[in-house]
Amino acid sequence: MIAGKHYNGFTLLELLVVVGVIGILVGLLLPAVQAAREAARRMGCSNNLKQVALGVHQYHSAFRILPPHGTGTFIQQNDPGASNQFRLSFLVSILPFVGETSVWDSISHEYQGAPLSTYTLAGGEVDDPYKMSWEVDQEEELGYLYPAMGPSPSISSYRFWQIEVSCYRCPSDPGAGSPGLGRTNYAACLGDAIEGLDEGRWRYRDAQWSPSGKEQMRATGRGMFVPRGTTRFSDVTDGLSSTIMVGEIATALGDRDIRTTPVLNRGWKDGVLSDVSSCVWLVDPERPRFWGDGRYMDETITLPDSSRQGRGFRWADSMPLMTGFNTIRPPDTELCFGAGSETIGTLPSSSRHQGGMHVAMGDGAIIFITDSIDAGTQSSGTVTLDGVGELAPGSPSVFGLWGALGTRSQNEVDAENLLGY
Secondary structure (H helix, E strand, O other): OOOOOOOOOOOHHHHHHHHHHHHHHHHHHHHHHHHHHHHHHHHHHHHHHHHHHHHHHHHHHHHOOOOOOOEOOOOOOOOOOOOOOOOEOHHHHOHHHOOOHHHHHHHOOOEEEOOOOOEEEOOOOOOOHHHOOEEEOOOOOOOEEEOOOOOOOOOOOOHHHHOOOHHHOOOOOOOOOOOOOOOOOEEEEOOOOOOOOOOOOOEEEOOEEEOOOHHHHHHHOOOOOOOOOOOOHHHOOOOHHHOEEEEEOOOOOOOOEOOOOOEOOOOHHHHHOOOOOOOHHHEOOOOOOEEOOOOOOOOOOOOOOOOOOOOOOOOOEOOHHHHEEOOOOOOOOOOEEOOOOOOOEEOOOOOOOOOEEEEEEOOOOEEEEEOOOOOOOOOOOOOOOOOOHHHOOOOOOOOHHHHHHHOOOOOOOOHHHHHOO
């Protein structure tokens, strides 16, 4: 008798079972791999923020003041090509202290570079350059001599404003390249107020610069950083471990994200200064991370008309939209401005992490703040120069623990113990 042949292999049923098991394993492992990658990115993000915080501390050790937020050069003619219009962010000043000495040396010297000859006013008031957005005609021949410390930080033809400083970026943020110049994910804490913080202490009036905002900043400059002013660690009487110094922000991706694209022209006394939640109802109820498109409201919302006006687009610019945040609305909520995108309003911190964002406290500690942090009375207004009662200058923050963490000297409850770190 001849034995029959025996064939090795899978039956169709066995093959389907194997494929199914592999698919289940991939489905189980992929989220774990993604979570591990995000955990690594989040660790890198906190490390970069730690480096920024150490840079601020080293600057303070060297000069006995915090790096000014809103500083630089100016001339009385206020030509944005001949000076930076007194609007450089604190991130410029700390460059030598975060390992970017070569970038600092390039910025601090004159530079012969790409052309800059024609300015086109894109918006704002002519007598207030801090509320202007400039575009540059680059069709002329090369050879413009840029001044030391650079031109206005919104001028894209100056190559050093386009540099991506690695420690100013969070690996979790996918934003990159145009229309941003050099992006940043870290911003200065401006406190829990709004009024006047788009201009700060020094202002351009009647064709000259002067500290005409001094009284305003005494009332509303309540954060670790005061625009166009100087502060010291000794000014932080609430305690360095209880006061936020720098926080995380997400950069714009060209969509209608409420965290990175501001709604404009909501008004001041009858707008953002009186009701910090006045833009909540403009959010799309079907997509709560984005602004509505008019289907659920009686008016058309106003968004920036320039693609260059996105959150965190210019690390060198102290304009609030670019490098500032306030502790009024909770993290990862909406940007709501009283006037144009060059002004200010509610400026929450934000991130691409799940459930919250990082902040650097005044003592250099890096902590993770959740989106659900106590933010007090969200139907309230903010402290103003002529405010009364709980909104008078010098009053404790009405925005709960979140507001208290943003102020430097308002004698609030010990925020460090409330945070539990």
